[in-house]
């Protein structure tokens with residue numbers, strides 16, 4: 026894997042090729058981010074409980090509106106329950122929530138340290154994010170889902186579905202990271218970009234299918250959602266988990282995800298390039 | 310050998326002007342009125358390899374802004390910087406590989422992890438050979454007494470410990486130049502002294518070129534043979550500290566011990582500061598009279614037993630300079 030991000034330095038993509046990629050470094054960054062996420066036990070226990078609470082709440086709504094044995098837009102009651110627990114389990118890896126950490130370093134001016142390193146700034150944040158989210162997935166995500174499995178009979182997929190899901194999650198992480206990076210980066214221009222972050226978060230929550238499966242959208246709105254990158258973050262992995270996508274459809278989903286991952290990453294790096302040119306570091 | 314060259318460096322920030330009146334925020338969105346702030350207006354100097362230079366000036370003079378441009382994080386509005394043959398903001402990666410940076414108010418350490426973890430990551434960031442890294446860590450641990458808290462999470466360190474760890478972190482990769490922006494801020498006397506000793510050591514023994522800003526003049530007196538003094542974004546003095554004293558310290562104090570006690574002394578061109586029994590302190594302007602002339606004038610009136618001429622404290626000179634920027638021309 027390559028991080029074409031020495032653009033962080035205002036140098037073109039070419040220099041990333043000239044400069045040998047220090048893969049070991051990005052691995053070491055990810056490991057530390059993983060360890061750091063594991064430091065705050067109270068935080069992740071609270072996170073699991075909150076996610077499970079809202080998952081249960083959302084399930085009770087579904088159970089109330091579903092008539093026994095019926096299915097809505099291709100979703101059986103169990104599908105709806107599974108979808109709910111899955112998306113709640115994926116919150117901590119970006120399914121319905123944007124990370125604010127990069128934006129905070131820009132506002133405080135601490136970004137100065139990360140900018141004065143001989144590394145790809147994009148690669149650094151990507152590794153950090155992947156390390157942290159791996160921890161979240163392994164602990165927060167799986168425990169949350171386990172609760173859904175035990176108390177609400179949320180579905181467990183077959184082996185092939187599970188494997189496809191792992192690939193889809195990997196791609197989803199790349200898409201959600203790039204999107205979050207772009208949104209966070211607006212802090213370089215706006216200083217107070219909380220408004221942008223909030224709106225970006227609502228857009229993500231809605232169009233990714235986190236709040237409601239895209240299948241439940243009115244057709245025209247669904248068409249809009251399918252043209253946007255957000256389905257790659259939540260909806261596509263979830264549909265694979267549910268077994269709604271099989272065979273060629275799975276490969277098509279991967280292609281859509283990979284395409285958005287690439288497009289957003291290039292966009293993010295481009296934007297970083299501009300940010301660097303007008304960079305203003307806050308504070309003495 | 311010249312290591313750092315700075316010519317007519319300038320950085321202008323554009324500050325958004327807040328609109329007032331009706332629909333202020335809406336109009337603010339439509340047309341962004343800006344006001345220029347000249348953080349650095351014209352700074353030139355050169356630094357030779359192995360120098361230890363104090364970059365000083367009052368609050369808001371433009372010190373941190375200069376430092377940020379030297380480290381390559383900020384693009385100058387105009388002017389030229391060349392460090393070790395490179396333009397910092399153009400060849401940033403190559404540049405930052407060879408410099409160390411400490412911004413006193415910030416930390417480059419991972420807040421939630423044991424200190425040693427950040428040091429270990431630095432080995433990978435700068436691709437420091439293991440043996441080299443171990444040797445440096447060993448040496449800095451001894452010099453800065455890092456051992457006791459290597460395994461403590463950074464967030465639990467005291468400010469003095471954190472600053473020591475940050476200094477070590479900035480030097481693990483053997484940088485040729487070290488940029489320090491207020492490295493002793495907020496530290497007690499003992500911690501400051503320890504850091505000064507360390508900086509002196511790495512400058513002398515390891516040949517690291519150091520540029521530092523500080524508001525603690527004891528740092529300067531102790532460490533910096535040369536100071537660059539800036540104010541309002543421009544250099545107002547560049548040279549040895551001693552010369553700063555002679556050039557700008559116009560006021561001298563003549564202290565004479567007389568044979569008998571007096572209650573008043575009157576001599577031309579001097580101002581009576583105090584009389585304590587037989588001891589009299591007179592202040593004079595070096596530009597208007599000389600110590601010799603003044604001593605002669607006093608001796609003509611009162612028999613003198615002993616005398617000393619006091620040079621002004623560097624602190625008071627700088628304070629005078631800061632308070633009346635016009636006095637520098």
Ligand SMILES: Nc1ncnc2c1ncn2[C@@H]1O[C@H](COP(=O)(O)OP(=O)(O)OP(=O)(O)O)[C@@H](O)[C@H]1O
Nearest residue numbers: 305306309322346348367368369370371372373374
């Ligand atoms: N990001 C910025 N945007 C706008 N103005 C800025 C910015 N950074 C600095 N300035 C202005 O530039 C001037 C110089 O600031 P700088 O931080 O370089 O001063 P300094 O010499 O480091 O001061 P101090 O001793 O207080 O740290 C100040 O007037 C400051 O308000």
Ligand SMILES: [Mg+2]
Nearest residue numbers: 309372373374
């Ligand atoms: Mg400053």
